[in-house]
Amino acid sequence: MRNLLGTFRSVPSIAALIVLVLILFAAIFGEPLFGDAARNPDVLNAELGPSLAQPFGTDQLGRDVFARTVVSAGPTLLRALLSGLGAAAVGTVLGVAISLQRGRPRLQSLAQRVLETSLAFPALLTAIFVTAVLGSSGSAATIGIGLALIPGLARLAQSMSASIVERDFVRAAEQLGLRRPKILFREVVPNLAETMVTAAASATALALIAVSALSFLQLGVQAPDFDWGTVLAAGLSRIYSAPWAALGPAAFITVTGASIAYLADAIGRRANRRAVIAATGPSARPEAVTGDDDIVLDVRGLSVSFATPMGEVTPVRGVDLTVRRGEIVGIVGESGSGKSVTSMAIAELLPPNARVRADRWTMVAPAEGEPADAASRRRWMAQRIGVVFQDAMTSLNPAMRVGRQISESARVHRGLGRSEAQALAVERLGEVRVAAPELRVGQFPHEFSGGMRQRVVIATGMINHPDLLIADEPTTALDVTVQDEVLALLRHLNRQDGSSIVFISHDLAVVSELCDRVLVMYGGTIVEELPADQLAEPQHPYTRALLAASPTLDTVQHLAAIPGNPPDPAMYPPGCPFAPRCPHVSDRCAEPVSLVSVGTGHRVACVLAADDRADSSDVEVPA
Amino acid sequence: MLRLDDVTVRFRAGRGWFDAVRGVDLEVPPGGTLGLVGESGSGKSTVAKAAAGFVPVTAGRVFLGDMELSAQRGRALRSARRRLQVVFQDPYASLNPRRSVGEIITQAASTTGRTRVESERRTHELLDRTGLGARAFHRYPHEFSGGQRQRIAIARALAADPEVIIADEPTSALDVSVQAAVLELLRELQEETGVSMLFISHNLAVVRAVAQRVAVMYLGRIVEIGPSDQVFSSPEHPYTRTLLDAVPEIGGRPGRTRLALGDDIPDPRFRPSGCSFHTRCPVGVRCDPERTVCSDEEPTLTLGDHMVACHFPLSVTSRSAVNGIE
Numbered sequence: 001m002r003n004l005l006g007t008f009r010s011v012p013s014i015a016a017l018i019v020l021v022l023i024l025f026a027a028i029f030g031e032p033l034f035g036d037a038a039r040n041p042d043v044l045n046a047e048l049g050p051s052l053a054q055p056f057g058t059d060q061l062g063r064d065v066f067a068r069t070v071v072s073a074g075p076t077l078l079r080a081l082l083s084g085l086g087a088a089a090v091g092t093v094l095g096v097a098i099s100l101q102r103g104r105p106r107l108q109s110l111a112q113r114v115l116e117t118s119l120a121f122p123a124l125l126t127a128i129f130v131t132a133v134l135g136s137s138g139s140a141a142t143i144g145i146g147l148a149l150i151p152g153l154a155r156l157a158q159s160m161s162a163s164i165v166e167r168d169f170v171r172a173a174e175q176l177g178l179r180r181p182k183i184l185f186r187e188v189v190p191n192l193a194e195t196m197v198t199a200a201a202s203a204t205a206l207a208l209i210a211v212s213a214l215s216f217l218q219l220g221v222q223a224p225d226f227d228w229g230t231v232l233a234a235g236l237s238r239i240y241s242a243p244w245a246a247l248g249p250a251a252f253i254t255v256t257g258a259s260i261a262y263l264a265d266a267i268g269r270r271a272n273r274r275a276v277i278a279a280t281g282p283s284a285r286p287e288a289v290t291g292d293d294d295i296v297l298d299v300r301g302l303s304v305s306f307a308t309p310m311g312e313v314t315p316v317r318g319v320d321l322t323v324r325r326g327e328i329v330g331i332v333g334e335s336g337s338g339k340s341v342t343s344m345a346i347a348e349l350l351p352p353n354a355r356v357r358a359d360r361w362t363m364v365a366p367a368e369g370e371p372a373d374a375a376s377r378r379r380w381m382a383q384r385i386g387v388v389f390q391d392a393m394t395s396l397n398p399a400m401r402v403g404r405q406i407s408e409s410a411r412v413h414r415g416l417g418r419s420e421a422q423a424l425a426v427e428r429l430g431e432v433r434v435a436a437p438e439l440r441v442g443q444f445p446h447e448f449s450g451g452m453r454q455r456v457v458i459a460t461g462m463i464n465h466p467d468l469l470i471a472d473e474p475t476t477a478l479d480v481t482v483q484d485e486v487l488a489l490l491r492h493l494n495r496q497d498g499s500s501i502v503f504i505s506h507d508l509a510v511v512s513e514l515c516d517r518v519l520v521m522y523g524g525t526i527v528e529e530l531p532a533d534q535l536a537e538p539q540h541p542y543t544r545a546l547l548a549a550s551p552t553l554d555t556v557q558h559l560a561a562i563p564g565n566p567p568d569p570a571m572y573p574p575g576c577p578f579a580p581r582c583p584h585v586s587d588r589c590a591e592p593v594s595l596v597s598v599g600t601g602h603r604v605a606c607v608l609a610a611d612d613r614a615d616s617s618d619v620e621v622p623a
Numbered sequence: 624m625l626r627l628d629d630v631t632v633r634f635r636a637g638r639g640w641f642d643a644v645r646g647v648d649l650e651v652p653p654g655g656t657l658g659l660v661g662e663s664g665s666g667k668s669t670v671a672k673a674a675a676g677f678v679p680v681t682a683g684r685v686f687l688g689d690m691e692l693s694a695q696r697g698r699a700l701r702s703a704r705r706r707l708q709v710v711f712q713d714p715y716a717s718l719n720p721r722r723s724v725g726e727i728i729t730q731a732a733s734t735t736g737r738t739r740v741e742s743e744r745r746t747h748e749l750l751d752r753t754g755l756g757a758r759a760f761h762r763y764p765h766e767f768s769g770g771q772r773q774r775i776a777i778a779r780a781l782a783a784d785p786e787v788i789i790a791d792e793p794t795s796a797l798d799v800s801v802q803a804a805v806l807e808l809l810r811e812l813q814e815e816t817g818v819s820m821l822f823i824s825h826n827l828a829v830v831r832a833v834a835q836r837v838a839v840m841y842l843g844r845i846v847e848i849g850p851s852d853q854v855f856s857s858p859e860h861p862y863t864r865t866l867l868d869a870v871p872e873i874g875g876r877p878g879r880t881r882l883a884l885g886d887d888i889p890d891p892r893f894r895p896s897g898c899s900f901h902t903r904c905p906v907g908v909r910c911d912p913e914r915t916v917c918s919d920e921e922p923t924l925t926l927g928d929h930m931v932a933c934h935f936p937l938s939v940t941s942r943s944a945v946n947g948i949e
């Protein structure tokens with residue numbers, strides 16, 4: 001209920017709500033207040049113009065048109081509700097019933113075909129036909145419109161519930177041996193309700209218009225009964241001499257219909273609402289520097305905050321990341337540790353509610369010097385950094401040819417023509433070792449296997465031959481064999497073109513096989529940085545725990561789970577983020593800890609490591 | 624406990640048909656765990672679905688204890704299904720978002736004929752046992768992380784007092800540390816309740832950690848099956864070997880010689896002749912033209928405790944031959 005109230009908080013929603021309340025009043029009190037004025041003829045005052053007492057004037061028999069409009073609100077609305085809600089109820093039951101016939105595919109497809117066919121007829125035509133056959137009357141129109149609305153609603157309910165029925169929780173209920181109706185009632189209907197309520201409201205709005213239309217065509221209520229449609233028809237014959245007699249009831253129909261439709265839409269939108277929040281402030285951006293050509297990217301003290309409905313959260317807090325030319329840097333960490341946010345910040349791909357800060361952030365400028373205006377800067381960025389996302393299936397558009405998707409960014413940013421772009425796509429597909437690239441570019445993603453698709457995504461990221469390729473869990477969804485193939489490809493691209501790669505993963509073993517250097521992230525900070533070949537002997541308690549939790553082919557002993565859960569970015573502890581789960585925690589861990597060097601290329605953010613360093617004097621002191 | 628006897632599952636594909644699972648024999652030992660591994664598209668999940676009755680078996684039979692599950696209909700089937708529970712891969716799709724955790728588990732507990740009070744008591748026990756805590760009872764699935772949701776799903780499965788649990792990739796949506804906790808939980812619960820388990824995963828290291836026996840599937844067929852120790856340390860089938868070789872390891876495995884696959888897994892609708900693996904096999908006819916038997920004749924599983932379906936199992940092929948073809 002609170003949900004529903006929340007829907008009505010915008011100005012148009014409030015206006016729509018007020019309209020409906022007024023109409024409801026008219027429907028209830030219209031008859032006792034205006035009944036006489038609406039029904040009793042007064043021939044002497046026929047066809048009067050609008051006045052204060054009779055704002056829409058009077059009709060051919062001298063009856064007050066306004067009073068007739070108000071009085072007929074009740075019956076009109078009642079019929080609209082009956083056919084709209086009735087159709088929604090019947091449609092829901094029908095749709096769900098069809099979707100449940102999985103065991104009888106023939107019956108199901110027959111029913112679906114009948115639905116599709118009846119959808120092909122215009123609803124209003126169906127309504128007119130049925131009403132005419134039943135003998136024109138108010139009830140005939142109600143039934144006709146209801147019947148006409150059923151197929152659309154049934155289709156909606158069918159496709160919705162078909163997708164719910166396929167969900168695992170319904171399978172689980174079946175596996176418990178529950179009866180069909182119980183499964184339907186407990187598992188399917190609650191997940192369907194919101195959509196169908198919205199659809200029922202939309203249907204009512206449509207029915208309102210249709211009821212009026214049928215009466216207007218003399219197919220609905222017959223004299224002496226009347227509704228908005230007949231009042232409108234009576235007024236329309238004099239539209240030039242007395243426009244208000246027609247415009248008045250027409251306005252009632254339109255405004256009421258629009259209000260119901262708007263509210264239905266608002267309820268629906270609220271159901272799918274996602275918070276949209278403005279940016280919290282200016283974000284930092286990389287500067288281009290001419291100079292050390294060996295360093296592709298250098299960022300210090302990178303922090304990212306998001307404005308959320310619960311206030312600002314900062315999932316990345318002070319990350320340093322340096323990538324040299326030709327280097328593969330791995331970032332490992334658990335879900336929510338900030339790996340993706342870090343990499344998206346570097347690629348400048350964060351949503352507008354994000355705010356990025358950095359102490360220093362440099363990238364090497366192109367030979368022709370630093371780009372001047374914003375547009376050329378964006379172009380430059382797009383060419384410097386390529387991105388490969390985790391899920392090949394969702395990052396490819398199933399309806400677009402592969403070649404086009406690969407070359408999209410080159411067309412946008414480099415203004416390449418069609419054939420040039422196509423040629424480039426063929427070249428890149430060849431580079432990611434797809435056989436017969438000139439044939440493959442014309443195919444659609446579903447014609448590729450999982451591993452091939454991931455190559456396509458990599459080719460997309462490589463289109464501009466970027467200096468830096470960011471690959472966010474590109475192998476997580478893949479089989480070991482395909483993963484092996486993708487890792488080999490990344491290695492090959494790195495050796496051949498000297499492209500640098502930032503490779504993100506939650507799998508220590510994958511990172512150790514591919515990368516030169518590894519950053520371990522926890523709670524939005526880097527807790528350990530080490531050469532990949534030293535991953536078997538990490539020093540930070542978190543990295544050690546992660547290692548002990550990773551199954552290997554020789555694991556026969558128990559896996560050591562890490563107790564507790566990773567910290568929520570909204571509530572990071574002030575000191576070491578791992579403190580709540582660390583077996584070595586002490587009072588000193590409540591103070592912020594920073595990375596200290598414990599060996600060549602090996603830095604650890606832990607008070608224990610700092611102790612060790614103080615004990616031995618032969619380790620290098622960090623700058 | 625759970626036994627699949629020559630099970631075939633046939634699906635319609637466009638105008639024709641293809642066998643997603645072909646003549647599979649499997650047995651999940653009482654109180655033990657059988658692991659099932661293979662690439663995506665090999666038919667692992669179809670085996671699970673056929674065993675659980677989500678898809679009808681085209682040929683062959685599924686037994687639960689002495690009862691033929693695949694022959695049950697109507698009420699008998701409904702009451703039989705309870706004895707075999709499933710833990711699904713996606714913890715976000717397997718819990719009804721509109722029902723509280725307590726309702727979800729209590730409903731499962733009540734299917735065994737417990738009264739309402741008894742079911743709720745059992746639910747509290749399970750919430751406690753799976754580490755979710757009593758407060759979880761009135762909360763909704765969206766309030767929990769992936770790992771916690773998987774615990775809820777495990778609690779639901781156990782609430783029905785099943786004899787067999789089928790776990791289809793139960794940890795592949797989870798983080799490593801969470802995965803370890805869920806695997807440990809499953810193992811402890813198995814020790815306590817004696818439930819048997821069919822554990823499906825494409826992650827060989829995970830299967831290694833939980834299963835006493837392991838079966839390897841390729842294009843709808845079991846190509847190797849045996850005790851985990853033996854299959855993992857001395858695989859007989861070239862496919863098993865290539866799978867193991869593809870597993871990344873921290874620091875790499877010393878002295879590892881890798882057998883690499885030729886190609887992607889073929890479309891199961893167009894299964895290669897003879898041994899289905901011959902288009903990719905690093906020791907078969909693709910690499911040794913004299914071994915024409917690979918493409919002509921389909922090998923059958925040998926007999927014994929460690930079984931393999933290959934004309935040239937690796938222990939027979941000399942090591943030098945293997946290394947030479949690499």
Ligand SMILES: Nc1ncnc2c1ncn2[C@@H]1O[C@H](COP(=O)(O)OP(=O)(O)OP(=O)(O)O)[C@@H](O)[C@H]1O
Nearest residue numbers: 306308315334335336337338339340341342351569
């Ligand atoms: N647009 C956003 N608005 C608010 N919070 C966000 C947004 N994007 C990410 N976050 C939060 O930032 C934190 C870090 O997220 P991130 O995606 O970087 O984690 P990750 O390490 O990549 O995890 P995974 O392994 O699950 O991909 C999470 O708590 C996430 O909820």
Ligand code: SF4
Nearest residue numbers: 576579582589606607
């Ligand atoms: S700083 Fe303290 S709590 Fe953090 S990892 Fe080190 S010992 Fe553990």
Ligand code: SF4
Nearest residue numbers: 898904907917933934
């Ligand atoms: S039968 Fe031949 S092709 Fe098949 S796995 Fe054995 S060696 Fe390879």
Ligand SMILES: [Mg+2]
Nearest residue numbers: 339340341472
């Ligand atoms: Mg991520």
